[in-house]
Amino acid sequence: MRSIFSASGSGGRGVAVRNLVLYLLIAFAGGIMVSSISRFLFHGSLLALAHRGLTGQIMRALLLLLGFVALPTIVLLKLNREPYTYSGWNTDGWPIYAIHGFLSGALLMGGIAIIIGPPRISHMVHQPATVWPDIVLSLLLWSILALGEEGLNRGYAFVQMARALSFWPATLLGSAVFAAEHLPNPGESLMGVINAGLLGSVLSYALYRTGSVWFSVSFHASWNFFQTSVFGLANSGSATGTGLLHVIPTGPRWLTGGSTGPEASVLVIPACLILTGLIRGITAGRPHGQMDT
Known part of the structure; x- marks a missing residue:
């Protein structure tokens, strides 16, 4: 190993x-x-x-x-x-990691949505001929985007950077780059950028613990999908207009994220702590970042 x-x-x-x-x-x-x-x-x-x-x-x-x-x-x-395993795309146990990642994203975003504004059934649910095809396409879109973003930020290039600098310095640098990638988003805020960096660090930690990007990919897709297409919340300032549920954020901007969306909420910080614990739990007993050569 x-x-x-x-x-x-x-x-x-x-x-x-x-x-x-x-x-x-x-x-x-x-x-x-x-x-x-x-x-x-x-x-x-x-x-x-x-x-x-x-x-x-x-x-x-x-x-x-x-x-x-x-x-x-x-x-x-x-x-x-x-071997392809050295790119971060190791398939050893990937379905389990992907399932855990998806469920983690859904649960954490669901918890944030409940806190900032009780979800209500959207009128879009009563228009199945128009909303459900969009929901399916939206899940596909977020999945492909997650494959691209995680592959770029925590795939082959990140592994090489970690080899050159060691893992934790590479994580800090990579997370700063990941945060900076959110700066051009319309309606982005400073807190949203900081939270993106925090989430990036935790997702890099998932790579460290699992040896692959699959948990991170699945979490990333689930987090964005539930934020936008399920709860109808803004994502980095971009409103979706379509959601199975409808959440009207109530409370101060530091709690709700304001027009930026929940990614700029202070709630992302405890969410990152919980996510770190979940990652440690599902990888207990596994040699970190290791695989057969």
Whole structure:
């Protein structure tokens, strides 16, 4: 057994830095490639796809997943002749981790929603012909986005960064980058950015404990899906307008997150503590970040 985060001496750290730089370069090329694919197949830029409803957003998410995660990861695994487990996508026990991640996201977001405003049945529930297809597509969209974001922030590139710097410094740096990625979101707030960094740290800890990104991917998808499509709450300032339930936040901004949404609520802090405990519980007895080589 060997940790995916270990690098042997300065030579190993140097190789990790090289791999990280190569990943970023290939991802940049992948971004250009999928942008060209978007213009050729869909007659519009990746940004334009984001404004073409759920179907367009799904196609955009798939292209981003291909260009920024799948392509550089596959190329470097082949180039270095490394097992796929070294990319953070280890499939050992992945269904269990995915189930736990999804349930954790649902329960924690559900608890926050109940505290900031009792959920009520939305009028959308009475329009099944229109709402349920959107709910299914929304779950698909959030799942693909989670695969892309977690693959980029806690996949191959993060593993290489952890090999170069060691795990915890890489977690701090990676979480800062993850937080900064939320800055361009419309309606984002300082507290929302800070909370994104905290959540990023906990999801990196999940990678450390499980040796794979599957818990993080599933949690990320579930957290966003229940926040928007189930409880109809804003996500980083973007209102969804569609939810199986309807929550009207009541209380001070520090509690509800205001127009930014619950991700800017102080409740995210205890949620992170609870999530850390859940991760420790489901990985008890497992060698951290290790797998067969």
